[in-house]
Amino acid sequence: MENINWADLTFGYLKTDYNVRSYYRNGQWSDLEISDSEFINLHIAATSLHYGQEAFEGLKAFKGKDGKIRIFRMRENALRMQASSRGIMMAEFPIELFEKAVVEVVKQNLRFVPPYESGASLYIRPLLIGTSAQVGVKPAKEYLFVVFVTPVGPYFKEGFKTTPVGIFREYDRAAPHGTGTIKVGGNYAASLVAGEIAHSKGYSAVLYLDAKEKKYIDECGPANFFGIKNNTYITPLSSSILPSITNKSLMQLAEDTGMTVERRPVPLEELATLEEAGMCGTAAVISPIQRVDDVDKNQSYIFSKDGKPGAVSEKLYNKLRAIQYGEEEDKYGWTTII
Ligand code: PLP
Ligand code: COI
Secondary structure, three states: OOOOOHHHOOOOOOOOOOEEEEEEEOOEEOOOEEEOOOOOOOOOOEHHHHOOOEEEOOEEEEEOOOOOEEEEOHHHHHHHHHHHHHHOOOOOOOHHHHHHHHHHHHHOOHHHOOOHHHOOEEEEEEEEEEOOEOOOOOOOOOEEEEEEEEEEOOOOOOOOOOEEEEEOOOOOOOOOOOOOOOOEHHHHHOOHHHHHHHHHOOOOEEEEEOOOOOOEEEEEOOEEEEEEEOOEEEEEOOOOOOOOHHHHHHHHHHHHOOOEEEEEOOEHHHHHHOOEEEEEEOOOEEEEEEEEEEHHHOEEEEOOOOOOOOHHHHHHHHHHHHHHOOOOOOOOOOEEEO
């Protein structure tokens, strides 16, 4: 293996040794297969290619100071992938088989789990696609589940530093009651144009407003949004955002530290009253927001004048990391030790 400079890893793809696959045929999922190929053989009329029958997940494994490897909340990802399957009429992948596949793919790639000191982690990417041919708009009869891993550094290259995000009112990522609550590729395709515009203007992500009224905050590129004020953790309730497992965890941790948690529609104007704001997700962990620019309205909401993360965001970040790395008691059983 070429020497990996763990500390310099970005959020990118690096080839690893093995991936794990299961095939759905004749109404049944096959036993897990281990593959050393990075490629799949796909029919040219597969529904995943034409009609977007594709869902994915993202989770991470961490090596602790104690040398143990912990996978974070994989059952939640298994459940969410089933919800995604129901949303776009794909065969549901069984929970236990999902967990077995995730554990197996980590075990098969132990040498790619970044060392504790590096700050990097092993990103686990399950994927489920329709593989059989349909030319009419209909669900496939056959599916492929595959899970691969790749070692990653921070999603936003700044890591735990504040960055600006932008509102671009001409773009929506998902419709109310559309596919925003499930993790399907189409949502990400729909976010690419606004995302590239945002990056070209120096923003780390797009802050989406609700598509119908443009009055409420939805989510933030590849992450959920949260705000802090008066010892309260506030995060949007919306019919077009992904139910983030990181956000769910942070809500619990906030409550545990004596904060109030509010999950409700968050009007845009409320940004002016927040003491801190951040993005959260598996890839993003907590990425504190420096300011939000409502680009078309020429208005800015500033959360950090000196560019430093807020104290509450930092506390929550440290608590979450401590559980993921096995340094704090995992009282909710969130981690699976390999
Ligand atoms: N929102 C979107 C659109 C995402 O892609 C992600 C990443 O998975 C999240 C939120 C955060 O979800 P989670 O914390 O489960 O990774
Ligand atoms: C994640 O946080 O796991 C994501 O899936 C976000 C992005 C890389 C799509």
